[in-house]
Amino acid sequence: MTDVEYRAVSPGEEFYRTYTAAQVESVVAALSERAEFPYELTYLGGGSRLWHAGETPSNSDNTPVLGDMDTILTRYAGALLALAPAPLPVRIIDLGPGTTRPVRGLLRHLLDQSRLEGYRAIDISAELLELSRQNLSAEFPELADGFDLRCGDFTGPDLAQVLALADDSHRDGPGPARFVVLAGGTLYNFADPGRVLRHVGEAMREGDVLLLTLRIDTGVDRPPFMDRVSVGPYKPQQLAGMDLLGIDRSCYVPEIGYDRERSEVFVRVRFAEPVAVEVTVDGRPRTVRFAAGDTVVVWRYLYVDRSVVVDQLARNGFAVELFEHGESGQVVLVAATPAGRTGAA
Ligand SMILES: C[S@@+](CC[C@H](N)C(=O)[O-])C[C@H]1O[C@@H](n2cnc3c(N)ncnc32)[C@H](O)[C@@H]1O
Incomplete structure (x- = not known):
């Protein structure tokens, strides 16, 4: 031998x-x-350099899909706002904001409706967090000091930093509704998306809504x-x-x-x-x-169809409140609330 x-x-x-x-x-x-x-x-x-160049790394050269990923939260901003009981203000909590491109239209909508309470994000990459800060400040110069950006891993104990209740509790009544955003297919890059869903769900409270954007298998x-x-x-x-x-x-x-x-x-x-x-x-x-x-x-x-997405959310403690397709049909926006704690509390 x-x-x-x-x-x-x-x-x-x-x-x-x-x-x-x-x-x-x-x-x-x-x-x-x-x-x-x-x-x-x-x-x-x-x-992180690719993201600075404005490119979204993906294995699809299918630009309609990439375009949908960037616009789907904006397209359904009105329907999303309806999930937050009026007149509660809304705080966005962005898990892995990257360039922030997909979330800025939703921020603008909440701002125009006088319903934006704040924006907080956590990203594992200090470089991408700096890019997030630059992009947000360029588009919302009036809010630049109010963005709360933290470096950490949302799949572990760092998640508590951004979803801690103490910061968002108001002594004289309910705190803001919170939209917890996991956009750009990030959830499905993990080896065990179910574990990530359970971890996020456990840190969410009544009134919070999870917003996912994903590319799904439509069979075409x-x-x-x-x-x-x-x-x-x-x-x-x-x-x-x-x-x-x-x-x-x-x-x-x-x-x-x-x-x-x-x-x-x-x-x-x-x-x-x-x-x-x-x-x-x-x-x-x-x-x-x-x-x-x-x-x-x-x-x-993970490349699965609509029924698997819905079933996976249910198995990991979420109830689907809204499921919408982007223009290409392959990108979807899913809004879900931790089961047993309804969004319209
Ligand atoms: C696919 S990109 C999506 C970026 C943005 N949400 C979008 O839709 O364009 C994934 C982002 O999540 C961040 N990220 C990935 N895993 C993470 C983790 N475990 N904890 C914190 N951030 C993470 C990356 O650094 C990157 O900014």
């Missing part, structure tokens, strides 16, 4: 500058336990890679994690495909040769090895 020769690679300074010790640890855990680079971490550092315009895995296309952000780990692009081939069992579109890299990734975690070296032919998922998107 011959020993396998691995190409040894290790991250450079930029990797350790970009990620906290806990994030480095979660990269190693994701690589070794589920052969995945956590996509949310690619919004940090260099991966299915991308050809749903039938067979193909080489590419990929977006630069999807390989940002591999780049930061110091894995040269000559070591692997990027593939796009559809996992029928999980109903997920994925981008993954397939190693062309054995690779050993050496990372320092808490001062100690850790090595994750990949054989030739092994794959690492770098992006995923």
